[in-house]
Amino acid sequence: MTKSQVYIKEFIIMRTKKHLLILFTVFLSFIILLAACNTRDDESSKTDTSSVSTSSVAESKADESTVSEPTDESGDESSQDEVSLDPITNDPTEYLNILASTLTDKNCFVVVGNCEEGAVITATTAGKQSVTAVSDSGFYSVRLKKEDVKTRVKIVAKGSITEQFVADVEPVVPTSEMWPIIGGNGYQFFFQSMMPDFTQETRLSNSEVNALTEKIQSRISTLKESLPNTEIIYMIVPSKASIYPERVPDGYVKGTGKSRLEQVNEALAAGGATVIDLLDIYQEHKDDKYKIYWGTDSHWTDYGAFIAYTELFNYISERFPSAAPRKEIEFNFKGDYYNGGDMVYYMMMNQNIVREYNYYREPKFALNSDIASVPRYRAANYLMYSEATVQERVFNTNRSKLPDLYIMRDSFGAHIYDIFADRGNTTVYKGMWNFTYNLNEIKSYQPDYIIYVMTEWNIKNVLQG
Incomplete structure (x- = not known):
């Protein structure tokens, strides 16, 4: 073999090795790239699975609530390490569902x-809590301790049939502008501002009395x-916690001895004012067919207001017989499902869905006609005071045998707005929450009665006004 042939052969061998090396490098890069892609696919699959939850809550559930069932896998590995719960399978229910849940x-x-x-209703949790509660015309509420971000809750409803529903409940956390609510069982809710009077943290000292x-x-x-013939009357409406202490959740202990309301009523009477004390009469009527307080709202009902109206004008009629209160038979009390009240709103639940069966009073x-022209409530299905009742108004019925009334009130005034003015000749409604005692203005109206209407937790308006 000549030198030239040897050179050509070596060149071919070297070039072949180079090509093989390039091919091997490309193949190795392809293998590495393929492995990386598979890893990303696995991670992507895991993330997608963790974001899935299936809901078996009522179709009309409140948008703000999260009540969901888990899928077979969960992306929250730390939660799975803490508690391993079986997947949820619910049978279809005829009545039972979950509409909303809120941290209170x-x-x-x-x-x-x-x-x-x-x-x-009986509610149990994975953490062994158990709560039993009555329902209210097809609605229920149960109060539970939060066990984790989500709490596994089993609801059992026993009526003519027995139904159950299980869900992992993650309650809504109300925003800071929402008034704090105490959630109860049996479809009963309370403002936290009611509790200091209930526990009697607000009792007055002897010097304050x-x-x-x-x-x-x-x-x-x-x-x-x-105005020698003008009389001052105070009618302070007890909070529903004072009338239904048995409905206040455990953890809030009712105080003993005289409450601040009782102290104030006694002090007002000792000062020469007339006091319409509703504590005893409400105890007598607390189990009537018609509710005297809403469960989902902080206010008295049209019926509760009617009882107070009767007490007040029974007293006034001793001096003005024509002002005797109208009888219950002179009114219709229309039962229906009305939108949930202010406490449903403050719990950030959907008031169109979380409703309450109650009664609307109509004469x-x-x-x-002037009195009737002012709507007391915001809508036919929403018995929250209307803006029309907030402003100052004067009504004249031109019935001289009836007394002239000068009324200062908080939002409880909406429920008595029509029936009080109906029993007056001239009725002055001061703007809602305006408790300023203006003697010169009072002199200009020359009323027979100056009437204060407010709720128990607004007693500060008596002390400061």
Whole structure:
């Protein structure tokens, strides 16, 4: 073999090795790239699975609530390490569902839903909690301690049939502008602002009681110099916690001895004012067919207001017989499902869905047209005071045998707006929440009665006004 042939052969061998090396490098790169792609696919698959949850809650559930069933896998590996729960399988239910859930107080949350009318509800959790509650015309609420981000809750409703529903409940956390609510069982809710009076943290000292009595004595003495026949009447509406202490959740202990409301009523009477004390009469009527308080709202009902109206005008009719209160038979009390009240709103639940069965009062008689023209409530299905009742108004019925009334009120005034004015000749409604005692203005109206209407947790308006 010549030198030239040897050179050509070596060149071919070297070039072949080079090509093989390039091919091997390309093949190795392809293998590495393929392995990396498979790893990313696995991670992507795991992420997608963790974001899936299937909902078996009522079709009309509140948008703000999260009540979901787990899938077979969960992306929350730490939660799975802590508690391993079986997947949820719910049979179809005829009545029972979960509508909403909200974190309320003391690390507790409420679950609200529909059930068969008259059903008794039992709720149990994975953490061994057990709560039993009555329902309210096809709605229920149960109060539970939060066990994790999501709490496994089993709801059993026993009525003419027995149904059950299981869900992993993650309650809504209300925003800071929402008024704090205490969630209860049996479709009962309370403002946290009601509790200091309930536990009697707000009791007055002897010096405060004496100061209130002296202030009222001085006010009445000055009033009598100009208007000797004008009388001051206070009607302070007890909070529903005071009338239904058995409905207040465990953890809030009712105080003993005289409450602040009782102290104030006694001090006002000692100062010479007339007091319409509703504590006893509400105890008598607390189990009537018609509710005297809403469960989902902080206010009294039309019926509760009617009881107070009857007490007040029974007293006024001793001096003005024509102002005797109208009888219950003169009104229709229309039962229906109405939108949930202010506490449903503050729990950030859907008021169109979380509703309550209650009664709307309407007169059978011809009400004065000016009075009738002011809507008491915001809508036919929403019995929250209307903006029309907030502003100051004066009504004249031109019935001289009836008294002239000068009324200062909080939002509880909406429920008595029509029936109080119906029993007056001239009725002055001061703007809602305006408790300023303006003697010169009072002199200009020369009322027979100055009437204060407010709820128990607004007693500060008596002490400061």
